[in-house]
Amino acid sequence: MKSLHLALAVVGTLSAFPASAAEQRINIGVGELTCPTCSYTVAAAMRGVPSVEIIDFTEGEEFGTGTYIVAFDDEATDQDMIVEAIRATGYPADIVESGDS
Amino acid sequence: MIRTMTETTSAGRQTAMGETPAADKKTWATTGLGVLGALAMTSCCILPLVLVSFGVTGVFIAQLGAFYQYKWITFALSAAFIGYGFYKAYSPIPAEACADGTCARPMNRTLMRSILWVATAIVAVAMIFPYLTPYLLSY
Numbered sequence: 001m002k003s004l005h006l007a008l009a010v011v012g013t014l015s016a017f018p019a020s021a022a023e024q025r026i027n028i029g030v031g032e033l034t035c036p037t038c039s040y041t042v043a044a045a046m047r048g049v050p051s052v053e054i055i056d057f058t059e060g061e062e063f064g065t066g067t068y069i070v071a072f073d074d075e076a077t078d079q080d081m082i083v084e085a086i087r088a089t090g091y092p093a094d095i096v097e098s099g100d101s
Numbered sequence: 102m103i104r105t106m107t108e109t110t111s112a113g114r115q116t117a118m119g120e121t122p123a124a125d126k127k128t129w130a131t132t133g134l135g136v137l138g139a140l141a142m143t144s145c146c147i148l149p150l151v152l153v154s155f156g157v158t159g160v161f162i163a164q165l166g167a168f169y170q171y172k173w174i175t176f177a178l179s180a181a182f183i184g185y186g187f188y189k190a191y192s193p194i195p196a197e198a199c200a201d202g203t204c205a206r207p208m209n210r211t212l213m214r215s216i217l218w219v220a221t222a223i224v225a226v227a228m229i230f231p232y233l234t235p236y237l238l239s240y
Contacts, residue, residue: 090163
């Protein structure tokens with residue numbers, strides 16, 4: 001019985017933490033990109049978050065909107081930190097599903 | 102014969118005679134406003150990018166970007182002030198201006214011209230930069 005508890009504890013611990021860090025990709029929709037350099041300013045803000053890499057940026061159909069495809073290491077940061085880094089510069093940002101922009 | 106009352110000091114500084122202190126102040130104020138206009142022109146696009154690149158953050162960054170829609174207004178004001186500054190800094194001073202003895206302390210026109218040229222360069226960069234951004238920067 002004691003060894004069963006130990007085995008369950010080990011399984012629980014292993015399932016709580018991933019075996020290794022993995023690159024994650026998310027789409028982030030941003031608004032109020034009303035100037036030609038705004039999208040670059042937002043990209044610079046995101047690059048301030050550890051491990052973040054901008055894969056692509058596409059302008060949205062509506063003026064001033066755009067979607068970034070962002071890659072990051074989930075051991076170094078998480079998606080909320082990236083979104084918060086954008087919001088901290090005053091631009092509205094949210095995680096969107098692919099093709100949801 | 103109209104003779105321009107400009108002289109060059111031993112330090113190489115060209116000075117103009119014939120400007121009253123009030124006129125000096127007005128010309129310098131115009132130059133100052135031209136410089137402020139030039140800086141205002143950088144506020145929408147270059148300044149936020151530079152600030153964020155240096156780790157500065159704040160909701161004002163997005164608000165600065167909103168100034169882009171007023172760029173033609175700031176450009177017109179800057180051009181007017183800088184243009185007037187150039188007119189005052191380069192126009193020759195007629196000898197008659199000093200005839201009544203109202204010549205005041207000399208104005209440093211070389212410094213004014215330098216400031217005006219720098220302001221002009223800033224305005225030019227601020228106007229061109231947004232169009233060159235896709236070629237200069239990458240995501």
